[in-house]
Amino acid sequence: MGNLPAGVTLKIEADAQALAHAAADLICAAVQQKPDLSILVATGNTPMPTYAELARRAAAGQADFSRVTAVQLDEYLGLTDDDPRSLWGWMQRSFVAPLGITRTIRLHVPEEFDRDVAALGGLDLALLGLGPNGHLGFNEPPSPPESPTRTVTLTPESLESNRVYWNGLAVPTGAMTAGMNLILSARQTVLLVSGAHKRGILRCTLEGDQTPNLPASLLRRTALTVIADEAAWL
Ligand code: GLP
Numbered sequence: 001m002g003n004l005p006a007g008v009t010l011k012i013e014a015d016a017q018a019l020a021h022a023a024a025d026l027i028c029a030a031v032q033q034k035p036d037l038s039i040l041v042a043t044g045n046t047p048m049p050t051y052a053e054l055a056r057r058a059a060a061g062q063a064d065f066s067r068v069t070a071v072q073l074d075e076y077l078g079l080t081d082d083d084p085r086s087l088w089g090w091m092q093r094s095f096v097a098p099l100g101i102t103r104t105i106r107l108h109v110p111e112e113f114d115r116d117v118a119a120l121g122g123l124d125l126a127l128l129g130l131g132p133n134g135h136l137g138f139n140e141p142p143s144p145p146e147s148p149t150r151t152v153t154l155t156p157e158s159l160e161s162n163r164v165y166w167n168g169l170a171v172p173t174g175a176m177t178a179g180m181n182l183i184l185s186a187r188q189t190v191l192l193v194s195g196a197h198k199r200g201i202l203r204c205t206l207e208g209d210q211t212p213n214l215p216a217s218l219l220r221r222t223a224l225t226v227i228a229d230e231a232a233w234l
Helices: 016-033 048-059 087-099 110-119 156-165 180-185 196-207 215-221
Strands: 009-013 038-041 069-072 074-076 103-105 125-129 150-153 174-177 188-193 224-229
Touching: 009 016, 016 048, 016 125, 016 188, 016 224, 048 087, 069 087, 074 087, 103 110, 180 215, 188 196, 188 215, 196 215, 196 224
Parallel strands: 009 224, 038 069, 038 125, 069 103, 125 188, 188 224
Antiparallel strands: 074 174, 150 174
16 A cells, blocks of 8 residues: 555454454543543444444443543434434434433534534544545535535435435435534544445545545544455455
């Protein structure tokens, strides 16, 4: 592979389960160092085994997330709270409740969200998945580094890639996302990438131009750890 910038670490794990263990190790170490960690939390399929592993460790008394603040990364527009497609609901079910987290910041009104995150002292960790078109959260291409927290219109690629989550229900066309400016300001960023279908976009993310046309490539200017499975890299 090409040269990665000094701040970037790439860890290749055998499979999705090993990836989950490595990611859980990293997150637990961060929480041990700073029990009141603020963490930006992706939904999507990739981090689910990691969240299950974190929940297992919490249940076994091996980790304590009670002082952690979970910060929502993205949300569709126009859904009621009880809509099965709510990403807030997905984050509650997969991360907040099973880890015993009591503090959260919901993405609802962009200005309030940014103010709440700033009042916390910013983001300690951003835990991200890689959109098949290189998006982060719903920062669709092109998203320059200064893009704020805002509402967006989803691209056809994202409407298609999000269809798999909702079992035949339509994917809302509007969304809200934490801004690139916020994501890039996190003290640590972790990008989880799993599966052969992400191989091309992961290569471009790490080895192509750093460009708003591939928002994830901009993570290379941060203290970034990429944890990928072999299917996504080799
Ligand atoms: C989705 C979400 C992102 C997610 C990404 C990857 O569209 N908006 O937050 O990280 O795409 O999803 P997956 O992990 O299912 O591949």
